Amino acid sequence: QLQLQESGPGLVKPSETLSLTCTVSGGSISSSSYYWGWIRQPPGKGLEWIGSIYYSGSTYYNPSLKSRVTISVDTSKNQFSLKLSSVTAADTAVYYCARPTPYGVDYWGQGTLVTVSS
Amino acid sequence: VIWMTQSPSLLSASTGDRVTISCRMSQGISSYLAWYQQKPGKAPELLIYAASTLQSGVPSRFSGSGSGTDFTLTISCLQSEDFATYYCQQYYSFPWTFGQGTKVEIK
Numbered sequence: 671q672l673q674l675q676e677s678g679p680g681l682v683k684p685s686e687t688l689s690l691t692c693t694v695s696g697g698s699i700s701s702s703s704y705y706w707g708w709i710r711q712p713p714g715k716g717l718e719w720i721g722s723i724y725y726s727g728s729t730y731y732n733p734s735l736k737s738r739v740t741i742s743v744d745t746s747k748n749q750f751s752l753k754l755s756s757v758t759a760a761d762t763a764v765y766y767c768a769r770p771t772p773y774g775v776d777y778w779g780q781g782t783l784v785t786v787s788s
Numbered sequence: 789v790i791w792m793t794q795s796p797s798l799l800s801a802s803t804g805d806r807v808t809i810s811c812r813m814s815q816g817i818s819s820y821l822a823w824y825q826q827k828p829g830k831a832p833e834l835l836i837y838a839a840s841t842l843q844s845g846v847p848s849r850f851s852g853s854g855s856g857t858d859f860t861l862t863i864s865c866l867q868s869e870d871f872a873t874y875y876c877q878q879y880y881s882f883p884w885t886f887g888q889g890t891k892v893e894i895k
Contacts, residue, residue: 717832717875717886732883733789766831773838774822774879778831 672696674767674779682761682786688754692767692779693747700725700745707770708741708752710763711781718763722770723750757786790814790878794887800895805866809874809890813857817880823852823861824875826889832875836861866892 678690692706699706707722721731723741731739735754743750754761762785769777791814801807811821819839824832834843836852839859849864863870871894876887 716889717877719884719886730882734883768831770879770884772879773841774834774836774843774877775824775832776834776843778833781831 672769672777674769674777676765676767676779676782678782678784680783680785682757682784683788684758684786685756688752688757688761688765688784688786690752690765690767690782690784691749692751693749695748698745699743699748699750705730705770706743706750707768707775709766709768709775709778711766712760712763713783720752720754720765759786762786789883790817790881790885792876792878792885792887794876794890796890797888799890799892801866801892802895803866803868807863807866807892809861809876809892811854811859811861811876811887813859813878816856817878819855820878820880821852821854821859822877822879823850824877825870825872826875827872835874863892 673695675693682688705722708720711717721741723729723743738755740753764781764783766781767779768775793812795810821839823836826832835846840852851862853860873889873891875889
């Protein structure tokens with residue numbers, strides 16, 4: 671059974687860079703033709719797609735965040751990561767790592783709350 | 789960007805009711821639509837993909853229909869564990885987008 675687990679700081683100061691890592695277990699991040707992605711959800715609000723990465727490194731970012739987002743993959747550690755720069759309070763959210771497929775998002779991490787505050 | 793209008797935002801119902809949730813797209817997406825259920829403090833779970841295909845393990849009281857711009861999620865006989873928030877999502881084109889959500893609460 672595939673499992674995804676987010677890790678990283680729960681508190682980030684305004685203007686700094688948010689960094690999260692997703693560790694994939696129960697399967698290899700590079701053994702199948704899947705993308706891997708990040709989705710966020712501000713408290714009490716809806717879901718927003720941040721971006722996706724293929725194991726080879728090709729990426730797609732949401733244009734609304736593109737100038738601040740970097741997603742990378744480390745196949746040796748079976749992990750992929752998110753960096754979001756110049757954060758503000760509006761970036762406070764639960765961040766999910768997930769596996770998007772041609773049939774919807776079938777696996778999700780449990781989510782991690784990141785609060786932007788000084 | 790494909791915009792989605794999901795309605796209603798809040799639905800009050802009783803156990804045993806039949807409920808329907810609508811999702812309308814700003815442009816046609818064929819059948820590239822998924823539905824998710826989210827309970828408080830949990831990640832969303834995939835219910836339906838390709839507009840009408842039930843994800844493995846999802847009860848048959850859930851069904852989806854539609855294509856193009858108009859889609860519907862139906863729960864035929866609401867159970868206690870179905871009280872949750874439901875989201876539609878299009879994966880026809882990037883950026884993938886989600887509806888605003890429908891909270892199904894106990895009447």
